[in-house]
Amino acid sequence: MSELERLRHAMRATERPDAVLDLAAVMREGRRLRTRRRVAGAGAATLATGLAAVVVVVAVGASGPGDPAPTERPPPVAVAPPSVGVSPMPEKWPDPTPPPTVARDEPPPKPMGQIVDSGVRHGTERRVYYFVPVSVPGAPKVSIGLAAGRQAADGSLTTDILVNDVDGSDRRAGFHQIGYDEGSAAPVPTFGYFVGPAERITGTVDGRQVDARLVRWSADKQVMIFWFDPAQLEPGERLDGIIARDGSGRRL
Template identity: 40%
Template sequence: MTDELDRLRAALQEAPAEPFKEPDLDRIFREGGRIRRRRRFLTSSGAAVAVVAVVFGAVWLRSPGGAPEQVHAAASPPPVVTRVSSTIPAPAPTTAQAKPKPLGEVISTGTYADGAELVFYATEIDDPDTPPNAQFGVMASLYEPDGNLRPLYLANDSDGMDRSFGFHATSGGTIVSDIWVPVYGYFSGPAARIETTVDGHTVPAHTARWSEDPDVVVFWFDQDDVPSAERATPLVAYSADGKRLTE
């Protein structure tokens, strides 16, 4: 018994075969800073944009007396979007149509999932806490073959003026009900071209003017080009004559 205790004491007093590596304090502080950093969507001028994004589940649209309908994306990646700036007429209201309703025409993107097209439209914000000058947002939705709209994601400013000059409600870059919602937002002003820079490459946005106010330009990016809203900085807008509208 004494011999075993002596061997145990000797083993505990031995130095480890490999000394412990000193902690990398610089890396630890960097990682901690990234975790604590608040996510912000920035305009090109560096000012923070307050954005409220609402994700709509499948329960939003129901057939009378039935279970929620489902629309699932194909297993393969979303197809490449053709550069378009077109609109399609807003569908007539039906008993199964989702709320809120479009303000003006629905903006076509040319991206489809199981026969349903991803579209955008402006809509009123029905929230008593929303400031009087921030009363609309931009909805990402699926336009289904039967004419119904299935809302997926709503982005709008939570304060300020919804039509003040500049970029607003840049959000998206996420999957909702198996559907990819691209990075999108809108610009208030005479923008003819909108672009960003990702990994040193200039990426142009798809654009379409809001039928109710042509000075409001809805924009969105392809998934492969801009996979998240945080990558869409800085955003830059240009006028028809090539003049830069933002700093």
């Protein structure tokens, strides 16, 4: 006889006129029935938990046949869902070259005025200096830059270094930006420009003086282009000082 049947039998005994209610038996059987229901409920919850654990194992990594069964109350496992609409970053882009900020086929700036030949040769190319137009945000009085380039036999130009002011005026009296070689394909002799009636420009390095070669810019006779012979001043070597003098030897 099951627990439920025993409970019903104990309760039906009260229906007979001569029967005496055994209250203790009824309560005992009722407790036993409730206990069985609680145990059954816990077993159902355990089964549901076990199924959830199986789903996680299958999704993350299947367990082998010899692995232990999941515990009754496994700790909660959070599995992040894959991102939607986001592709993984490739280990290497098809083209490692970053996209250009300017057009690749954009022609180089056209020289302003005459191109100055320095007399220095790099194979079949000659080292030249020339001014080109520039635009500096916030500096409306800066419109020219001095370039050190190479000119091929066909007349084409390759610019190695371009220097220009970043504020003020590019025609103020005195020295402006000086260009130094920084590991170019062909060494660039130190160069720059001076505005004023200069007839001699002398640089100082390691206590010795080195004279620069000078050529007036064809577009403005007040602008003097200068550079140092690489045999006297190694390209890239920094000057300790530089001065300009007029035809009378007076320092400008």
